[in-house]
Amino acid sequence: MLRYIFAIALATILSCCSGGRYSAEIEYVLELAGDNRTELETVLNHYSTNKDDSMKLRAAEFLIINMPGKYTEEYDAPWEDVAAALYRWYDIKDKDSLLHSHGIGKPHIKEDVKHISAKYLIDNIDRSFDSWDKAPWKEQIDFETFCEEILPYRIGHEPLENWRQKATMTFSDLQKFFDTNPDITIAEACSMVNRLLPRFTWVTYPVPPMNYSMCMATPRGTCDEMCALAMFAMRALAIPVTRDFTPAWPNSTGGHAWNSVYIGDGKHTSFMGTEYAPGEEHLGTRLKKAKVYRDDFASTTDVSDEYNDCRYSASVPVDKSYGNSEIHLLSAGKRATTSVAITNAENDTARFRNIGKDILYAPAVLINGQYNIVGHPFMMEASGRINVLSGNNGYELLEIKDIGFEQSMLFRMQGGVFEGADNADFSDRKVLYTITDIPTAAFSRVRIPDCNKYRYVRYVAPNGANGNVAEIMFYDDAGHKLSGQCIGTAGSWYNSGSTCDKVFDGDVYTAFDAPQGYGDYAWAGLDLGHKSTIAEISYHPRIEDCRPVEGRTYEIFGLINGSHELIGRFKAHGQSIEASLPGNTPLYIRDTVRDMESYRYFIIRNGKQIWL
Structure with a gap:
C-alpha cells in the first residue's frame, strides 16, 4: 500500500509550445502513448486554440503528465457475475470452479496512456470546470487543489465510465440546493452528500476495482471502495475530496483508508465515506497509527502532521555501518512488521518526523528484499519521551x-444489533443499538437513548457470526442489572455446550456459539418477565482463553x-x-x-x- 511518489509541481508544467512542439514532460508521455498519441494531442490542441481555455489547457497538461501508471483493471464477465462470485469468496473451497461457473477469467489491464480517448478526457475536463464554476465555495479552492481533488478522471484502477454525468444527475437536487444557498460551507455540502450515499457492507475478501455505477449498485466492499464512492459523488459536485490512509495498523499487515475533504485555507478535515461526516470520529482517527499518507492524482504525500496522534518525532541511533544510509522505520509488531517511513541517516542517527505514539518501532535497512534491524527497538510515548528498548536494565x-x-473473533460482533420488543416473537422489535465497529477484547458499555419499556430484549449477531458473544448485561434507568429467563437460538456448535445461556453466566471465557446451519443471525436474549426501560447495555465479545x-x-x-x-x-x-x-x-x-x-x-x- 505504501508508495513514495513525488509530485511534479504544477509550477513546472510547461504549456504546449508554438510550432507544434511540447514540453519535455508532455513529449515523454506522448511517446509512451504510441498509436494513442493522436488522442492526447487532440485534447491539447482542443484547448490551445482559444486563449480563454488557458486554465483548461493547464488542467489537460496536468492529467496527461501524470497519466503514466494509471490503468483499468476489468473482467470480460458482466459485473453482476463478478459481484455474485465474490459474495461468498472465502466460504467456497473450489475457487476455480466458482470463477468458471460465472464465466470469470483473469482481469485485463488497459493502460490509460494507450487507450484513453480524447472525447472522454475533454468531457471530464469540461464537466469538472463547469461544476467548479457553479460551486458557492469556488473561491476557496485554488487551482492546485482543483487539479488534485476535483479534476482527476479516475479514482483507482476501475473501468472508466461517464461517472460525472451520472453522479450529477443522481444528486441534482443537492446541486440545486447548493446553487441557491451561497453560504453553505464545503464541509456542510460534504456531509449532505455523504448521508445520501448507500450504506456499505464491510467485507474482507478481495474486491475488484469498482467504478461509480458498480459502487452504487453493489454497496459491498472494503474501506477503499467506500472512499471511492464518496470521491466519485463529491468530485462530480466540485467538493474537493481525497483519500488518506495508514499503510498498516500496528502489529498487522492490513492498513485502512478514509476520506479527507479540503475546507479552505490549506486545511483538510477527515471523514469516512458512506459512514461518518467531517469532524466525526471514525476508525482512522480513533485507533493508533504510525503514519498517514494522502493519495492524490500526481503523488502520495505524508500528511501525518494533520493528525494529532501522529505529531511526534524521534531521533534514534543506528549501527555505524549504516550511519549514512537510507533507513526504514518499521512498525515492529510481533505478528507483522511493516515499513511505514523512510529517512536518510546522518552521523549514525536516523530522525523520523510525525510518527504515532504508543507503537513499537525499529530502524532497519532493506537488503535483498529483507529488512535488517540496525538499531534498538523503541517506543514513542505520549509524553514525547523515546523509550529505547535496549535490554540493559537487568532482570x-x-x-x-x-x-x-x-483475539480473532472480535470482528464477529461488528454489525450486531440489540433489540427490544413486547412480543415474544419480536414481531414488534425496535433497534436499541447497533455495533458499528469491531469491539476490543473487553467490556463495552453504551447508553441507550430509547426511553420505551420492553419485556423482551436480545442481541442478534450479524450474518455468519454464529451468535458469538461472551457476555451481555442490560441495565435499567436506575443502574440496576436486569435479569430474566434466557431465550434465543437453541443448541450449540457440534453440541459443544456453548449455548445461548453462556451469554449470561458472568464468565467472559465462555461464549455462545450457535449450531451448524443456524449461524446466520443467531441470537440470545432475556424474557424479563415485565416491561423495563433499557438505559444501558454492556457487552463482551467472544475471546480466546x-x-x-x-x-x-x-x-x-x-x-x-x-x-x-x-x-x-x-x-x-x-x-x-x-x-x-x-x-x-x-x-x-x-x-x-x-x-x-x-x-x-x-x-x-x-x-x-x-x-x-
Whole structure:
C-alpha cells in the first residue's frame, strides 16, 4: 500500500509550445502513448486554440503528465457475475470452479496512456470546470487543489465510465440546493452528500476495482471502495475530496483508508465515506497509527502532521555501518512488521518526523528484499519521551497471567444489533443499538437513548457470526442489572455446550456459539418477565482463553539484537507463570502444548506485564 511518489509541481508544467512542439514532460508521455498519441494531442490542441481555455489547457497538461501508471483493471464477465462470485469468496473451497461457473477469467489491464480517448478526457475536463464554476465555495479552492481533488478522471484502477454525468444527475437536487444557498460551507455540502450515499457492507475478501455505477449498485466492499464512492459523488459536485490512509495498523499487515475533504485555507478535515461526516470520529482517527499518507492524482504525500496522534518525532541511533544510509522505520509488531517511513541517516542517527505514539518501532535497512534491524527497538510515548528498548536494565521478577493469544473473533460482533420488543416473537422489535465497529477484547458499555419499556430484549449477531458473544448485561434507568429467563437460538456448535445461556453466566471465557446451519443471525436474549426501560447495555465479545494452564511449560522469548532469543522455559503454577525476565526488552510467550504464541510483544514496567 505504501508508495513514495513525488509530485511534479504544477509550477513546472510547461504549456504546449508554438510550432507544434511540447514540453519535455508532455513529449515523454506522448511517446509512451504510441498509436494513442493522436488522442492526447487532440485534447491539447482542443484547448490551445482559444486563449480563454488557458486554465483548461493547464488542467489537460496536468492529467496527461501524470497519466503514466494509471490503468483499468476489468473482467470480460458482466459485473453482476463478478459481484455474485465474490459474495461468498472465502466460504467456497473450489475457487476455480466458482470463477468458471460465472464465466470469470483473469482481469485485463488497459493502460490509460494507450487507450484513453480524447472525447472522454475533454468531457471530464469540461464537466469538472463547469461544476467548479457553479460551486458557492469556488473561491476557496485554488487551482492546485482543483487539479488534485476535483479534476482527476479516475479514482483507482476501475473501468472508466461517464461517472460525472451520472453522479450529477443522481444528486441534482443537492446541486440545486447548493446553487441557491451561497453560504453553505464545503464541509456542510460534504456531509449532505455523504448521508445520501448507500450504506456499505464491510467485507474482507478481495474486491475488484469498482467504478461509480458498480459502487452504487453493489454497496459491498472494503474501506477503499467506500472512499471511492464518496470521491466519485463529491468530485462530480466540485467538493474537493481525497483519500488518506495508514499503510498498516500496528502489529498487522492490513492498513485502512478514509476520506479527507479540503475546507479552505490549506486545511483538510477527515471523514469516512458512506459512514461518518467531517469532524466525526471514525476508525482512522480513533485507533493508533504510525503514519498517514494522502493519495492524490500526481503523488502520495505524508500528511501525518494533520493528525494529532501522529505529531511526534524521534531521533534514534543506528549501527555505524549504516550511519549514512537510507533507513526504514518499521512498525515492529510481533505478528507483522511493516515499513511505514523512510529517512536518510546522518552521523549514525536516523530522525523520523510525525510518527504515532504508543507503537513499537525499529530502524532497519532493506537488503535483498529483507529488512535488517540496525538499531534498538523503541517506543514513542505520549509524553514525547523515546523509550529505547535496549535490554540493559537487568532482570525483573514478573507474575504472568495473560499469554496474549490473538483475539480473532472480535470482528464477529461488528454489525450486531440489540433489540427490544413486547412480543415474544419480536414481531414488534425496535433497534436499541447497533455495533458499528469491531469491539476490543473487553467490556463495552453504551447508553441507550430509547426511553420505551420492553419485556423482551436480545442481541442478534450479524450474518455468519454464529451468535458469538461472551457476555451481555442490560441495565435499567436506575443502574440496576436486569435479569430474566434466557431465550434465543437453541443448541450449540457440534453440541459443544456453548449455548445461548453462556451469554449470561458472568464468565467472559465462555461464549455462545450457535449450531451448524443456524449461524446466520443467531441470537440470545432475556424474557424479563415485565416491561423495563433499557438505559444501558454492556457487552463482551467472544475471546480466546489466554490464562496459563496449571503444570504446562511455556517458553519466553525476547527481541534482542534484531532477532528472537529464548530467555527460558517456565512451568505454570495455578493460572500464572512466575519468571525472571530481562527488563526494557520486547518479550513474547509460546505455549509448548498448543504450539501457539503471543499475538503481541510485552514489556515489564513497574513490575507489571504491559502489552505493546
